Amino acid sequence: MILSACASPATTAPTSAPATSAPQATTAPGATTAPDTPVLAEVPREQTVILGWSITSAIGTTNPWATGYTHQEGNAFMWEPLMYFAIFADKEIPWLADSMEYTKDDFTELTIKLNADAAWSDGTPVTSRDVKFTFDGQLSNDKLPYHAAFEQFVESVATPDDKTVVVTFKIPAPRFAFEVLMLKFDTGIPIVPAHVLEKEADVNAFAGGLDMPHSGPYNLVLWDANQKIYDLREDWWAVKAGRIATPAVKRIVMVNIGGQVGQNMDIVIQRLVNNEFDAILDVRSGVAKQILESNDKVTTHTGNNPPYGYLDWWPNSLWMNTQIEPFNDVRVRRAISLAIDRDTIDEIIYDGAQVTTIYPFPLYPGLQKFVDSPAVKALEEQYQPRKFDLEESAALMTEAGFTKNSDGLWEKNGATVPAVINGFEGIHADIVAVLVEMLRAAGFDSSTDFSSEAYNNMANGVPGLYMFGHGASLKDPYAALELFHGRFSASIGTTAGNNRFSRYSNPEYDAILDQMAPLSSEDPKFQELAAQALGIYWRDQIDVPIIQWLHRIPYNQTYWTNWPTETNLAMGTNGAFWAHTGLLVITSLKPAQ
Incomplete structure (x- = not known):
């Protein structure tokens, strides 16, 4: 699962940092030790980075080709790209x-x-x-x-x-x-x-284990239910090659904060403020402000200034399985979009900042240029993807054969619209609560499902709505638009691969994507075709775009500086230690003392 994370808006930071000293232990603070835990070399706290993250994959899964592998739980420190x-x-x-x-x-x-x-x-x-x-x-x-x-x-x-x-x-x-x-x-x-x-009969079944040869700078020396510990190997090839200086971080402790990403955040934030954690997953704006007020050693991508984060690549939509009723009816999908008041969301959740979106990609410079083009602006005027209109929403539902029942909910053949929103409480609690209220006001039978089955519901295509992001485009729109190509349209009864939850299939759309594939993004024909594909995305309401995503990651500078920020690019990457580029973030840190 690809998942960027933010903390629950209900989570509050302590008003002041307790005077307790930072832990000197090299194992996870508060962690238990299994009887067969190996004895590790002692590493001072000032040479150790401690990160708070949820670790859910099977212990020992380090092989990038293994079923269940994820780079987000520390494996990015072991594996490298071209x-x-x-x-x-x-x-x-x-x-x-x-x-x-x-x-x-x-x-x-x-x-x-x-x-x-x-x-x-x-x-x-x-x-x-x-x-x-x-x-x-x-x-x-x-x-x-x-x-x-x-x-x-x-x-x-x-x-x-x-x-x-x-x-x-x-x-x-x-x-x-x-x-x-x-x-x-x-x-x-x-x-x-x-x-x-090449020695493995089934490369997908081979977990890898702690000893699997890798090219990255850290060896995984311990992995139990509480933590993963990585130690620097001094013979890392990249230092000799001049790619980077010898890392000052000699040990990484990734503490398992438990549950899904974004849960148990009260304790996690307290430990950050106590200087026990050096970085954690991203938090909501109000929480970031309280953390900064509680500990002057903590900073964010924008320092002490809003929005405390950077534009991430993961704009969130309400996805749905377009192969099943009633979501196989474009009128129902469009009616759902018309029920969303994006201006109000910006006002009440984001203090007036325009975070809501109508696009399935982040507005980085190349993509901003694309959406500002005359062709896209004309299509935006034609399809009005940001429009909020309850009357038009109701007219579409009526045209689709639905009537309001005694509870004021749309119903057809005795069934209401199953608009339960599957999501992740730690990162979606604020926005999903508002979306549920808006959808119910428009007659959709909406509620929340933040259970441990939420992601499986998305992947399995169960009836409902799925609050999830589009991790794809960075420079041009092709990768995001390709998420909806028919070759990725998993049939009912199978799992949707790589978070392509819509199961949308349209030969007209596919033909446009196939023409785009061999073209440079600088080719005028590419731009023309990309606009056409985006127009179909809006016309068919493949999903309902809701918000751009911001990463507000608090960085504790008590022990480590040179975190990537707006004023200090470091190696120029985003600051998420769980991303593929997390290796560059950690190996570039400098001791504060």
């Missing part, structure tokens, strides 16, 4: 690869040159064989997350020498290097060790 992308510096950061260039003008060939010093933690060099193994695996294994992209584009992978890889594409693939091969936020692929995985 290149990173730093969103706020707007630059590529060469990593395992020194270069990655299209060597044909029509984007049908990509040549990758690997760094001479790149090596796995067991001393084995990272070579073109590893890259080819990684790419061939994605191409042949339909259980891997980028299988569809490799199958669509990749014709062959050649290795002229140990440090060169040449990818030949079936069709022009101008975005492949960026979208697939660079790690940023929660997308892209790491390179995996061929000499390890």
